[in-house]
Amino acid sequence: xxxxxxxxxxxVLLAIGTPVGFAMAVSGVVGLYMVGGMxxxxxxxxxxxxxxxxxxxxxxxxxxLLMAELVLLSGVADDLFRATAAWMGRxxxxxxxxxxxxxxxxxxxxxxxxxxxxxxxSTSLPAMLKQGYEPKMAAGVVAISGTLAMLIPPSxxxxxYGLLAEVNIGGLLIGGIIPGILVTLTIMxxxxxxxxxDPSRAPxxxxxxxxxxxxxxxxxxxxxxxxGMVTGxxxxxVATPTEASALGxxxxxxxxxxxxxxxxxxxPRTLLRAAHGSCMIAMILxxxxxxxxxFTLTQVTQNLVAWVGALEVSRWLIMAVILFGYIILGMxxxxxxxLVLTVPIVVPLIKTLGFDPLWFGxxxxxxxxxxxxxxxxxxxxxxxxxxxxxxVGEVFHGSLPHFIAHLVAIAILTAFPDIILWLPSKxxxx
Numbered sequence: 414x415x416x417x418x419x420x421x422x423x424x425v426l427l428a429i430g431t432p433v434g435f436a437m438a439v440s441g442v443v444g445l446y447m448v449g450g451m452x453x454x455x456x457x458x459x460x461x462x463x464x465x466x467x468x469x470x471x472x473x474x475x476x477x478l479l480m481a482e483l484v485l486l487s488g489v490a491d492d493l494f495r496a497t498a499a500w501m502g503r504x505x506x507x508x509x510x511x512x513x514x515x516x517x518x519x520x521x522x523x524x525x526x527x528x529x530x531x532x533x534x535s536t537s538l539p540a541m542l543k544q545g546y547e548p549k550m551a552a553g554v555v556a557i558s559g560t561l562a563m564l565i566p567p568s569x570x571x572x573x574y575g576l577l578a579e580v581n582i583g584g585l586l587i588g589g590i591i592p593g594i595l596v597t598l599t600i601m602x603x604x605x606x607x608x609x610x611d612p613s614r615a616p617x618x619x620x621x622x623x624x625x626x627x628x629x630x631x632x633x634x635x636x637x638x639x640x641g642m643v644t645g646x647x648x649x650x651v652a653t654p655t656e657a658s659a660l661g662x663x664x665x666x667x668x669x670x671x672x673x674x675x676x677x678x679x680x681p682r683t684l685l686r687a688a689h690g691s692c693m694i695a696m697i698l699x700x701x702x703x704x705x706x707x708f709t710l711t712q713v714t715q716n717l718v719a720w721v722g723a724l725e726v727s728r729w730l731i732m733a734v735i736l737f738g739y740i741i742l743g744m745x746x747x748x749x750x751x752l753v754l755t756v757p758i759v760v761p762l763i764k765t766l767g768f769d770p771l772w773f774g775x776x777x778x779x780x781x782x783x784x785x786x787x788x789x790x791x792x793x794x795x796x797x798x799x800x801x802x803x804x805v806g807e808v809f810h811g812s813l814p815h816f817i818a819h820l821v822a823i824a825i826l827t828a829f830p831d832i833i834l835w836l837p838s839k840x841x842x843x
Contacts, residue, residue: 416711419444423704433750434693437700444707457706465699469655470575470582475691476658477567481523482683483665484639485532487672492632493518494536499621499629506608506615508544509554512537513600516558517593518633520565521640522665526785530559530793534800547614550607552803553786553811556793557600557819560782563748565593566644567661570781572654573694573749574774577701577756581771582654583647584837588775590644591832596779596822603818635668648840694749701753708757721762728766729827735759736780736823743784748792751781775833776826783819786812 422443426436445454465471494515501507501514512533519529533555541551563570566586575582608615643661646652652660669675721731742751763773785793788809798805826832 415444415447415707418447419704419707419711427750432693432696433753434696434698434700437697437704437753441700441704441707444711445703448707448710457703461702461706462699465702466695468576470572471695471698473572473582473655473658474569474694475687476655476662477569477572478690478694479684479687480567480643480658480662480665481528482687483662483669484519484522485528486674486679486683487635487665487669488674489522489632489635489668489672491532491536492629493636494533494540496629496633498537498540499626503617503620505612505617506604508537508541508546509551509604509608509615510601512541512554513558513561513597513604516555516561516600517565517597518636520562520568520593521644522636522661523562523567526560526562526570526782526793527796529562530556530796531800533559534797538797538801538803545616547611548803549807549811550604550614551811552797552801552808553813553815554600554604555801556786556791556797556808556812557782557815559793559796560785561593561597561600563782563785564589564596564775564778566590566647567658568778569694570748570752570778571774573698573752574756574777576698577753578760578770578774580774581837584771584840585774586644586654587648587840588771588833588837589778591836592775592779592822592826595825595832596782596819599818599822600815603814607814635671639664639668648836650840697749697753701757704754705757717758717762721765728768731762731766732768732827735762736776736827739777739780740783740787743781744787744790748781748784751784752777769830769834771837772830772833776823779819779823779826783816783823786816 419440423436423440426439427433431439442454442458445457494511497511497514497518498508501511504510515537516529516533519532523529538551538555542548562568566589568586568589571585571589572582574580575585604615639661642664643657646657646660647654666675724731739751739755742755760770760773763770785791786809788794791809791812794805794808794812797803797808
């Protein structure tokens with residue numbers, strides 16, 4: 414009974430628009446009160462806030478968010494798109510392919526998909542429309558390219574998964590590199606197919622001189638250095654992900670200063686936005702912590718694991734059902750909310766079935782990318798529509814081919830786990 418009331422309260426609060434952190438905290442408190450009364454609620458509320466924020470690895474999140482805000486401030490993302498466009502422009506559909514590459518590059522120095530989608534909406538989408546691209550195809554490729562920031566390190570989503578699932582965060586971040594490249598190539602292949610199917614979707618662009626191409630490469634150097642500072646030190650074992658995130662934030666600050674964008678007006682706004690994002694995620698994790706206590710006491714996770722373990726079906730069938738469930742949830746809920754709601758329940762089940770939780774984390778994030786472009790929520794589609802002024806229905810329509818292509822990518826990553834696990838296995842442990 415208490416489980417039904419707790420879950421019912423949670424979904425009602427989410428349905429009326431309550432922020433997910435507060436919704437989980439309130440419903441968790443209601444459930445705990447039904448299980449153990451006021452003494453249990455009081456005891457957990459006294460200890461949960463400190464135990465949530467005292468995790469050393471949690472520092473990674475505000476540092477990565479600050480890094481993202483400083484990168485946005487520097488304007489390096491605009492230069493990144495112009496450089497990729499110069500090299501890909503002569504290929505039919507080249508600007509759309511350049512958008513995918515810019516999304517991957519921006520994801521490698523950002524970590525938040527909405528920031529990536531907003532930036533690409535203001536740079537690559539106007540450029541494609543000006544050149545005569547089909548609007549829905551252009552909007553779709555911008556929406557899906559923004560999701561790459563969820564997968565390519567540094568990724569806030571992977572850090573949150575690592576904290577919730579108690580999986581090595583460094584291994585997760587490094588494990589996202591090869592799948593990130595695979596998904597980027599998938600987006601580019603989808604663009605090529607769409608243009609091959611109907612060449613009018615993407616007119617040919619004019620030539621760019623080799624001198625101009627090599628000149629544009631110079632603007633990519635800050636991004637490469639920053640990516641190396643963060644990912645390189647994690648892979649070689651020189652620094653932990655927490656130390657690497659601080660190094661990345663310092664590097665992003667240096668780039669913003671180099672571009673002359675740091676002043677008394679811009680710096681406080683940048684710090685405030687990073688603080689807002691950090692507080693939001695901390696509240697979500699606190700709510701998940703409280704709700705997690707409730708689920709543990711009611712034995713929901715343990716009973717579910719035992720029930721699924723007793724099923725006489727293939728573990729791959731169970732995995733397919735889990736991933737399909739994530740796609741359905743992505744149609745209605747924010748991806749961070751899905752992570753904090755499901756990871757404490759699903760990861761023990763994954764371990765029981767014999768799957769690697771690190772591998773599952775990457776596959777889950779790629780599946781979450783689909784949720785970012787799936788109606789009716791599809792957060793990235795709404796971000797693109799807002800920043801570009803295009804109808805949101807047009808963005809969803811343009812994202813559909815990428816939805817199908819992503820299913821193929823998920824099937825490949827599921828069938829060949831070594832694509833994800835090979836690079837983390839070569840890491841030097843710090």
